[in-house]
Amino acid sequence: xxxxxxxxxxxFLARDYSRGFIKYCQFKAKVIERGYFQSTVAIEEHHRQQxxxxxxxxxxxxxxxxxxxxxxxxxxxxxQILTIEFKINFLRPAFGEALVCRSKVLREGGQIIISESxxxxxxxxxxxxxxxxxxxxxxVHRDKLVLKG
Numbered sequence: 001x002x003x004x005x006x007x008x009x010x011x012f013l014a015r016d017y018s019r020g021f022i023k024y025c026q027f028k029a030k031v032i033e034r035g036y037f038q039s040t041v042a043i044e045e046h047h048r049q050q051x052x053x054x055x056x057x058x059x060x061x062x063x064x065x066x067x068x069x070x071x072x073x074x075x076x077x078x079x080q081i082l083t084i085e086f087k088i089n090f091l092r093p094a095f096g097e098a099l100v101c102r103s104k105v106l107r108e109g110g111q112i113i114i115s116e117s118x119x120x121x122x123x124x125x126x127x128x129x130x131x132x133x134x135x136x137x138x139x140v141h142r143d144k145l146v147l148k149g
Contacts, residue, residue, distance in 0.1 A: 003034050005073055012077075013037075017069050027062055029069070035105040037070040042098050054094040054121070059131050062101045063088055063117035067135035070103035071113040079139045081113070088133040096123035099130075113137045 005013075014029040017039065025047075031038035039062060041047070049055040068081045075081070100120045107114040119131040 005032065005034050009077070013069060013072060017065070022061075022065055025058065025061060027065065030100075032069075032073060034073050035070060035108070037066050037073060037103045039066045039069075039101045039103075040098060043096065048095075052095060054096075054099065054130075056090060059090070059094060059099065059119050060086075060088050060133070062099060063103070063119055063131060063133035064135055066101040066103040067115035067117045067133065068137055070105050070115045070117075071137045071139070074105055074108050074113065075139045078142055080142050080145055082138050082140055084112070084136045084138050086133055086135040088131055090131045092121075092128065092130050094119070094121035094128075094130040096121045096128075098122040100127065103135075111139055113139060 010032045013032050017029040018027060027039050027041045030040050043054055047054055047058050064083055064086050068083060071081045100122060101117055103115050103117040105113055105115050115135045117133040118129060120127040121130040
């Protein structure tokens, strides 16, 4: 996984990462390397659940989406990435001022890619591992992806 991604592709991936629902969630791409993607979000009140902790849905979405983009770094521009399955373990409640997600590809394949995401709760500058996810993804040629209404 040491081959370099062209800057143009990194720029595309960073911009593409934060569209749609993810833009609403305010997740931002931070580090992009082949087989690795890191994202962050500054926590606001709407990211929290009723007891003040960061909502598990925020963390699960971040783990899934960032894993997808770690996989996206390993395929050509002709492919899209879709999640097949993911499992997340919440290790401790998150309540800090930001989250950082680090996702790396564990297994590349022609079609199936497995990535791992770690979500860190940033509290007063310290990073605490709060959740870990395993994500199974599929690379699909864009010609085969047709949205039907």
